[in-house]
Amino acid sequence: MTEAADGSPGLFERNLELFRRRFPEVHERLTAIRTPLSSIIRDQGVPVDIDLGSGRLYKCDGRELALAQARDFIETPRRVGYQVVNAMSGDSPSSARLFNSMLDSVVRHKATVLTGAPVCRAGFLFVFGLGLGHHLPTLVESLTVDWVVVVEAIDEFVLHSLATIDWSAIADRCDQTGTKLSFVLGELPVQLVRDLAVLVEEQGDLGIDGSYYYRHYPSWALDKAFEDLVNNVPLKMIQRGYFEDERKMLWNTIANLQKYDCHMLSGDFQLPISAPAFLITSGPSVDNDIEYIKKWRDHAVIFSGGSSLQILLAHGIVPDYHVELENVVQVWDFFEHMLDLNAERFPERRFTGIKLVASATVNPRISALFDESYYFFRDSVVSTRCFKGDFPEMTAIGPNVANTIVAVAARMGFRHVYLFGMDCGWRDGESHHSKNTAYYTSKTFKTGKMVGDYSFPGNFGGTIQSNLVLSWTRDMLEGKVTKFGLRAFNCSDGGFIKGTVPKLSEALEFEGQPLDREAIYARVRKDATFLAKGSYLPRFDFPAYIAEIDAFEAAIDGLYAAIQREGHDFRWMLHRLTEINRNWVTSPYSHVYAMFVGPTIGMAKCGCVFLNRIEDPDELAAVFADFLATYHALLKEMVDETRAIFQEGKAWIDGGPEPQWAKGLQTTPGYTF
Incomplete structure (x- = not known):
C-alpha cells in the first residue's frame, strides 16, 4: 500500500463506489452534499490543502505535514493500556491469589514482562480528524490493530479524501490483517461520544489494551470527543466488581428479606411530590452550608x-x-461511631425518627437501627437478577451514594431538589470531606491528604481537584439531572454539575408554612410495596438457579478444555470471554451470571497486565499455562461457594437454620465482608 494517492483521474469515482459497497451509510451522507462549502487546493495536481472559504485548513503543504505527523506518532504514539493497578482488587482475596500466582509464575519461568504498552496486537487505532487523509495510509500500514476508527466532524472532509487517498488500498490492508474499519461522523461531541461508546462496547473491555489515540487537526467537536474517550477508557480497565462483593450482596439480600419487614421501592418514577428536598452528602463544603440547612429544615x-x-x-x-x-x-461500625457521638439523643442505640432507604444488599444488621426500611433492587447485581421479580430495578445509582441519593429521591417523586456537599472533589486535599465525618473524628476511618488526577471548573468559580471515581460521579450526576428532568439547585462549593443552577446557601428563601411531613411520609409509604419478613423469597425457584450455576460451570469447563485440547492462546481466550460476556442475556445462566462476570472478566484483565507484555513466545506460553490453571481453579471454587449459598438459603426459607452469613458479621479480618 502506497503512502498516499496523488489525486489521479478516476480515483474519486472508484472510492465512491467502494463506499457504496462497504460503507453505505457514509456513502449516503456524502452523496447528499450537492454544493460543498469547501474545496481542495492542489499543487501540481496533488491535493495539499482545503479551502474553507474563510481560510485554509493546513495553511501549508498538508500532505507533507500529515506524513510527518504520522511518522512522529508512530515513533512516539499516545496509547492507553492496562497497568498493574488494574490487575487486582484490594478487597478480594481471590483476586490477590491470581495476582500473586502470576508474579510467582513470571519469576519461576524467568519471564520478562515489559512495562508500558503491550507487545501484542492492540485494540483500536482512533484517528481524530481525517482532513484530506494523507496520514491514514501510513498509520494503517504501520500499526496492526483490531479496529481502525476514523472520527470526523465535517462530512465534506471525508468527501475530499475520496479524491486524495486510495481507500481501496486501505480497505485491502485492513482485510489482510483482519482489521475492522469504521467511521464515526457527527457535528457535535455528544454524537461522536455516543457512537464511539458503541464501538468500544462491542470490542469489549478485554480488547482495548494498548489502543492508539491520534489527533490530526484542532477542532472543538473532535477535541471534546477525544478528551471524553481518553478519560473514560480507563474506567473500562479498572476492576469493576469482584466475587466477594457479589457474594456479600447475595448474602445480604436473602438475609434482609427474610429477617425484616420492609417497604420495597419501585425503580419507576412516582408522581411528583411538590415539596422541595435537600439532598445532603459529605463533601467539604457542606460545613459552610449547615446553618442554612438547619434554618430551612422545616420547609x-x-x-x-x-x-x-x-x-x-x-x-x-x-x-x-x-x-x-x-x-x-x-x-455498621460507622453507625456505631455515630451512636456513640449521639448517645443522649439515641439512648436506645437506634436512629429513632429516621427512615432507612437502602439497596436490599445493605448489611443485614443495619435495618434494625431505623424506624422503617425502604429497600430497592439496585441494577446489575446477582441478587437483583435473581430476586427482583416484578419490581423494576433502580438504575443509575452508582458509583457512590451521591448518585444513589439523587436517583432514589427522584424515583420517590422528589424532583425539586437542592444539592449540598456534592462537591465531587476538593479545593484543598487536606479537606476532602466534612470535618464532621468519621474520616476526621474516628481513629479507625481517619483519612489523610487526598491527591487528585482530575480537575474541572468549580460551581462558584475556580478549579476543583478530583479523582477517577468522583469525576465519574460528577458525570453520572449530570446525566441524571438532565434525564430525570430535575429542577436542581447546586449549593455545593465543589465541581460545577451541568444542568444544575448554582445557588449560594445564604440565598435560600422559602415561603409559607412548614411542610406536612406526615402526609409526605404517608404518600411515600403508599407508593411502596409492603413485604412482611420471610414472605417474599419462597416464591422463587432456588433449584433453577442452582441449575444455572451448573450451566455456567459447564461453559467455563468447556472453555478450559478447548484451550487445553486445541492449543489456543490468550488472545483466543479473550475473544471467547468477550463473546460469553456479550451473550449472557440469552445464556442458560442469565440470572446468576452477574455473580461471576466480575471475576470472569476481572481476572482476565489481570492476565492482560502480564501476558500482553511478554515478548518471548516460550515464556509467554509457560506463564499463560499457569494463568489458565489458576483462573479455572478459582472460578470452580466460586461456583461451588455460590451453589452452597443457594442451597443454604433455600433450606433456611423452608424452615431450616439461619446460615452464619445471614448475621452480617465480619467473616474475614481486613476485608469488607
Whole structure:
C-alpha cells in the first residue's frame, strides 16, 4: 500500500463506489452534499490543502505535514493500556491469589514482562480528524490493530479524501490483517461520544489494551470527543466488581428479606411530590452550608446519604430519610461511631425518627437501627437478577451514594431538589470531606491528604481537584439531572454539575408554612410495596438457579478444555470471554451470571497486565499455562461457594437454620465482608 494517492483521474469515482459497497451509510451522507462549502487546493495536481472559504485548513503543504505527523506518532504514539493497578482488587482475596500466582509464575519461568504498552496486537487505532487523509495510509500500514476508527466532524472532509487517498488500498490492508474499519461522523461531541461508546462496547473491555489515540487537526467537536474517550477508557480497565462483593450482596439480600419487614421501592418514577428536598452528602463544603440547612429544615424533606448523617446529627438536624448504598460490614461500625457521638439523643442505640432507604444488599444488621426500611433492587447485581421479580430495578445509582441519593429521591417523586456537599472533589486535599465525618473524628476511618488526577471548573468559580471515581460521579450526576428532568439547585462549593443552577446557601428563601411531613411520609409509604419478613423469597425457584450455576460451570469447563485440547492462546481466550460476556442475556445462566462476570472478566484483565507484555513466545506460553490453571481453579471454587449459598438459603426459607452469613458479621479480618 502506497503512502498516499496523488489525486489521479478516476480515483474519486472508484472510492465512491467502494463506499457504496462497504460503507453505505457514509456513502449516503456524502452523496447528499450537492454544493460543498469547501474545496481542495492542489499543487501540481496533488491535493495539499482545503479551502474553507474563510481560510485554509493546513495553511501549508498538508500532505507533507500529515506524513510527518504520522511518522512522529508512530515513533512516539499516545496509547492507553492496562497497568498493574488494574490487575487486582484490594478487597478480594481471590483476586490477590491470581495476582500473586502470576508474579510467582513470571519469576519461576524467568519471564520478562515489559512495562508500558503491550507487545501484542492492540485494540483500536482512533484517528481524530481525517482532513484530506494523507496520514491514514501510513498509520494503517504501520500499526496492526483490531479496529481502525476514523472520527470526523465535517462530512465534506471525508468527501475530499475520496479524491486524495486510495481507500481501496486501505480497505485491502485492513482485510489482510483482519482489521475492522469504521467511521464515526457527527457535528457535535455528544454524537461522536455516543457512537464511539458503541464501538468500544462491542470490542469489549478485554480488547482495548494498548489502543492508539491520534489527533490530526484542532477542532472543538473532535477535541471534546477525544478528551471524553481518553478519560473514560480507563474506567473500562479498572476492576469493576469482584466475587466477594457479589457474594456479600447475595448474602445480604436473602438475609434482609427474610429477617425484616420492609417497604420495597419501585425503580419507576412516582408522581411528583411538590415539596422541595435537600439532598445532603459529605463533601467539604457542606460545613459552610449547615446553618442554612438547619434554618430551612422545616420547609424541605431532608435526605442524608452515607457519612453525612453524622454531620446533620452533630448540628441537631434529624433527617427524614437516610440513604445507604454500601454493602460492606464497616457500615455498621460507622453507625456505631455515630451512636456513640449521639448517645443522649439515641439512648436506645437506634436512629429513632429516621427512615432507612437502602439497596436490599445493605448489611443485614443495619435495618434494625431505623424506624422503617425502604429497600430497592439496585441494577446489575446477582441478587437483583435473581430476586427482583416484578419490581423494576433502580438504575443509575452508582458509583457512590451521591448518585444513589439523587436517583432514589427522584424515583420517590422528589424532583425539586437542592444539592449540598456534592462537591465531587476538593479545593484543598487536606479537606476532602466534612470535618464532621468519621474520616476526621474516628481513629479507625481517619483519612489523610487526598491527591487528585482530575480537575474541572468549580460551581462558584475556580478549579476543583478530583479523582477517577468522583469525576465519574460528577458525570453520572449530570446525566441524571438532565434525564430525570430535575429542577436542581447546586449549593455545593465543589465541581460545577451541568444542568444544575448554582445557588449560594445564604440565598435560600422559602415561603409559607412548614411542610406536612406526615402526609409526605404517608404518600411515600403508599407508593411502596409492603413485604412482611420471610414472605417474599419462597416464591422463587432456588433449584433453577442452582441449575444455572451448573450451566455456567459447564461453559467455563468447556472453555478450559478447548484451550487445553486445541492449543489456543490468550488472545483466543479473550475473544471467547468477550463473546460469553456479550451473550449472557440469552445464556442458560442469565440470572446468576452477574455473580461471576466480575471475576470472569476481572481476572482476565489481570492476565492482560502480564501476558500482553511478554515478548518471548516460550515464556509467554509457560506463564499463560499457569494463568489458565489458576483462573479455572478459582472460578470452580466460586461456583461451588455460590451453589452452597443457594442451597443454604433455600433450606433456611423452608424452615431450616439461619446460615452464619445471614448475621452480617465480619467473616474475614481486613476485608469488607
